Structure formats: structure tokens, C-alpha cells
Amino acid sequence: MASSLSNLYSSTSLKPKISHLPTITKNPISGPKSLSFKPISSVARDTPADLSTSSSSSTNNLPSLQKKKADGSLEKDPRALWARYVEWLYQHKDLGLYLDVSRIGFSDEFVKEMEPRFEKAFKHMEGIEKGAIANPDEGRMVGHYWLRNSSLAPTTFLKNQIDVTLDRVWQFANDVISGKIKAPTGERFTHILSVGIGGSALGPQFVAEALAPDNPPLKIRFIDNTDPAGIDHQIAQLGPELATTLVMVISKSGGTPETRNGLLEVQKAFRDAGLVFAKQGVAITQENSLLDNTARIEGWIDRFPMFDWVGGRTSEMSAVGLLPAALQGIDIKEMLAGAALMDEATKIPVLRSNPAALLAMSWYWASDGVGSKDMVVLPYKDSLLLFSRYLQQLVMESLGKEFDLDGNKVNQGLTVYGNKGSTDQHAYIQQLRDGVHNFFATFIEVLRDRPPGHDWELEPGVTCGDYLFGMLQGTRSALYANNRESISVTVQEVTPRSVGAMVALYERAVGLYASLVNINAYHQPGVEAGKKAAAEVLALQKRVLAVLNEASCKDPVEPLTIEEVADHCHCPDDIEMIYKIIAHMAANDRVILAEGDCGSPRSIKAFLGECNVDELYA
């Protein structure tokens, strides 16, 4: 059972007085009528009677945030800090996970102001788990919590889908590892080539880096972009082992251009190598998606479902994350167990006893509920290098939204970056310590340095891991001494259970925080805008090629200026994009510059190397 030390100090006589915080008459803001709350960026436009507005544009409408000391100075007395540390330390006994928010300077008044907000956030989260349409823009349920405890699923049908898929994933991985399912050569599969992007790559990449054994049954590689050179590199690295590579094509929508391009490129590599792709292909996608139907019609080895109520950025505990993990010999049942235990802890509707709520409250205080400061994620463990990259999508694609649930323009978000410590201390900690104060840090501490019996002292009484520990603690202290706030998450070691727990912790924290700032955390309208714009560039490119082809089919060839191409395309306003298209194609020997060079756009006269008669009248 999770316990929080603060429970031991719940009586006021024991509660240490945090003297530095401004003493405020306790007049917590009365919670707005609706479930939703409006950060200052929207309140200023539409202030309900019971919400005070703040003159400051950078803090929320909470009195405590408005009273944050201008210089942001924090408690420095060591005894008071120790008392604060002890009061706020959260421990999950079963998971061996600790959360320290004592170096975030929230006031008692702020906590009191937030409690009614959290009550509503907890109710909102309870509804999500029960199958409410929590993604109203897409009319979808949000069910990633059901993946690690299918009894939570709102219907028997969904529960069965989850259970059957997990059993199939488990069985398939065992059959591949045991050699029951073999490569066409008759040998065991030796590699996985994962083709996917965004949530169909970041989770599997993070988990592979964190948990794959030194000699996994199958080694994994990723194609997670439409970069031809990157794809060539992965294929080249596989070499002859392409013949014993299981290609896993992952796409919830089944239509993401980068993933489709990766598939086509890999299928060409298979043809060039005289291999039959279908005999080595597996699809993970929504049923009846373009990818699903392609895999079915082409007779790929197998297909695993993604469910519409699981978002890409919360799909690590679905087949998306579990199948590649299992094929690498990672204990996926332990991952699910860790996540399930954390889910139980993060549904406790008591702020001080809920680690996800403590995280969300800390984020809210540190970034004023409007993303005014960035979240720098610093795992002091090589194997957790990709955790911040994983969190970038989970946090920023969930929270980075233009409008809140009431339609107010809020431009919300919380920026995430970081790599690992102590390495990053030799890169940008200088700025964090002394430079612009636009962040708060999150340290991820792993207590176990090496497996038992494998450690040694590189100097009397000191191990390599002691240095890592010292660097983490030293950086935390150095930042705090200069009023830079931080959170610390501590786990005993990096295991499937602790990784599953951390994934679940942050999934819930993001969901609770989204409730606090009244946004839909489960859609991504901005991404669609980017996809649409990319499609328009490609459509314009086709027109440019057609115009240049006409010029190239004349006798003699009539090279065209950028202006002329734009006129012939009937889109003079796209002249800059037309120039960029021609420059890119010239760099790839697909357009010839008869005159001029790309440094002087107006000097260019371009045509195609050869006339394509078929295209002339297409």
C-alpha cells in the first residue's frame, strides 16, 4: 500500500511551519462552477464572477501564484528544507519508488487553493477510467489504463479484446524466440526492424534502450522517419541479416506518410535482396486500416490490433510497446504489473497521497499553470536516455493545445527537454545554474548502480556510481541554491516493473494536469495541420515537375526562370516554395540548372534532364 510520509505528520502540531512562504489570509479561490478551470490566459478574456483576474500576464488567477516572490527566492534554511523534504516525501513501498517535490516552492496556501481543483480532476479521471468520452473532439474514450488491468474496461467485449491481444502478443513472441516461427531461411529470426513514428516508435525506443538485455533474442532497429539516408543506413547495418529480420510496421491510423514510405522502402530492399517481404512482415494497426488490409491481402505473418481508445503517445502498454519488448526478451508482464500498481496509487483522490497529483501540482506551480517554465528531464542513468524524448511527445502533444475545453484560446503547453546526467552537466547545466531562469528540473535517480557483486571501488571507499550519485545531488543542490526548482523521482533500479510504473506515473500526471488547465489531452489537431501542409508541398512539386517537363520537351529545350515556373503553375504567390522545390531537386540531380545558382534565386533557369512524353498529356 502506498504511504506518504505526510500522513504521519497530518496533525498540525507536527506539521513544520514553512516560514519563508508569504503568510496569506486563507481565502482560497472558490472553485468555478464547471469542472473546468481557466488559466489566466483565458480568464482575462472571460472572467467568471467568482474568479479574480490577475494583472500579471504570466501567472494564473490564483492569489498564491500572483504572490510568488518576484525574485523567485526559495527556502534556504537546511533544517526547514529537511522538514519540508520529510513532510512531502512520497513513497510507493511495493514499487520502491520515491517522489520528492520539496524543492518546488509551492506554498501552503497554494496547496489549499488547488485541493478543490484536484477534487474535480480526480472525478474527471474517474470518469475516464469508466469509459467517458474524454476525448470530445474525436468522440473517443481514453482507455490506456485498461491495458494493464482489463477488469477496468467498461464492457466485457473490450476486456476480452485486451486479454486476447495480450495472450497473442505473448504467444507470438515466444514462438519467434523459440524458433517455432522461423525466418524463410529456416533459421530463427535474429533482428526486429520496427517501422513507425511518433507514439508508434518513441515508447518502443525508450523501452528498448532502458530494458533490452545485452544479448537480446532479437536485436531491434528503428526506421522512424522518411529520411532515405537513414533508411539506407538501417538496411545496410542489417546486411545479410535482413533475411532473418522480422519487420514490424506500426501505425495506429495505418496511413501515416513517413511509416508508409518506410514500408515501401523496406519492401524494395527486400525485393532487391531477393526476399519475400510478406514472409517477414507483421503489422500493428487499427483493424481495417489501410495497413491492416495491406497486411491481410499480402499475407503477412501476423497482424495485431491497436484500439481507437488508445492514443499513440499512451500506447506503450498495448501491442505497440509490448510486442517489440517481448521479442527482445523483456518481461512485459512485469511492465504491466508496474504500471497497474502505479495506476492504483495514482487514482487515490488525495493530493498528498497521489504521486501523479503531486507531479501535476508541482508542474502547475513551477510553470504558473501556463507553461511559463520548461520541464528539464535529467535521468542520471544511461539506460533512461530516451525517457525525456518519450516524455516530449506524451507531455507536449497532450498539453500543447491552442484552445481549452470551453473554446478559449489559451495556447497551453509544457516544454520538455533533457538527455541524461551527469553527461548533460557538460553541455547545458551552465545555463541552468546561472543563466535564464526559464525551467524547473526533474531528476530521475536510480539507486542501484550495478547488479549485486559487480561493483568495485575505483578509489578507497568510492565507486563510479558514487560519482553519479554525487553529481546528481550536487547539481540538484547547486540549482536550488540559485533558486532553480526541481523534482526528484527515485527508483531502486531500472527494471520492467519500474519502467512500467514511470510510464504510468507520467500518463496519469499529464491527464490530471490537463484537467487542471481545462484542456483535452487526448487529441492532436496541430499535427493534422502539419500533415496537410506537407501534402500541399508535394502537390505543388508535381505541378512544378509538369511545367518543367513541358519546357524540356520543347525543341530546343526552353529552361524557365522561377518566375516563369510560378506563372505556368498559376500560383505566383508560391514562388518561394517553388524555388525551394527546384533547389532540392537540383541537389538530387532531378532538375538541371541551365543558368544561375541557388544562391541567386532570380538567376536560375531550370529544366528536366529529359522529356517525359507520357507526362506531357497526363
Ligand SMILES: O=P(O)(O)OC[C@H]1O[C@H](O)[C@H](O)[C@@H](O)[C@@H]1O
Ligand atoms: O501510429 P500512427 O497512426 O502512424 O501515428 C503516429 C503519430 O502520428 C502523429 O504524429 C500523431 O500526432 C501521434 O500521436 C502519432 O503517434
